[in-house]
Amino acid sequence: MRRILILATLLFATGAFAAPLKVVTTISDLASLTKEVGGDRVDVQSVARGYQDPHFVEPKPSFLLLLRNAELLEVVGLELEIGWLPPLLDQSRNNNIRPGAKGYLDLSNGVEIQDRPTGTVNRSMGDVHPLGNPHYWLDPANAVRIAIQIEKKLEELRPADAPYFQQRLNDFKVRINEANKRWTAQLAPYRGAKIVTYHNSWPNFMRRFGINVVGYVEPKPGVPPSPSHTFELINMMKDQKVKAVIMEPYFDAKTPQSIAERSGAKLVVLYPSVGGAKDSSTDDYFKLFDSNVAKLVEALK
């Protein structure tokens, strides 16, 4: 009995019995990458589901409980969550995960950002990307940069598990590099192809694989389609022989469907986040890319 007690004390002292670190992420992609690095030493939950528009998440009482108990909060930043996270954070009364606290991690600080504004920044006219494009997670190179930042933070919060996190990060890097080679090869025949996307969610993704985004169904990010913009878009698409219109699952298909029909392009639903599909085909970061790359290849054939 006494021996067991000593053993238990020893294990506890080395952190082997420590409960998994409670991590909350704003979007499911950060949750997936945190699981890659944190393994069974983290308990990760995402506020937004993969099939929701991350700019506009409807607050629920259960989110408050999640945030209240969190030891680490990971955000995309660049004002992606500005419409819904600040009031939730206020009401959760958890000072450990507020901006500036040790338990707050804004991942936009260490990644490559597209569409950085050069002039004055404002959200008038509805532009929801005033600080640069926040959809940066859709690039395997940025996934590595995100994972590195997560690893550093997990190490800081759980120093005893540092070797475990480091090993998992290295393993993730190997697997994502291999997968990236596969995705690049699959899309290689379509380099330079022109597409239109509904929202400007794909600048990092398309740039990575050499696909040209030449227009958007939204006149400005966050602004619904208008008849005059749609008319101009269709003419431009015919002119430039655009092959596909990409749509996120949370938009109404009516306008993009009609744009595709009138311009001779295909309408394709791609998932901008892990868990966006109803089945399990997008359940982690790797599957998300497998699914999107296969669908894009099919559309550009």
Ligand SMILES: [Zn+2]
């Ligand atoms: Zn956006």
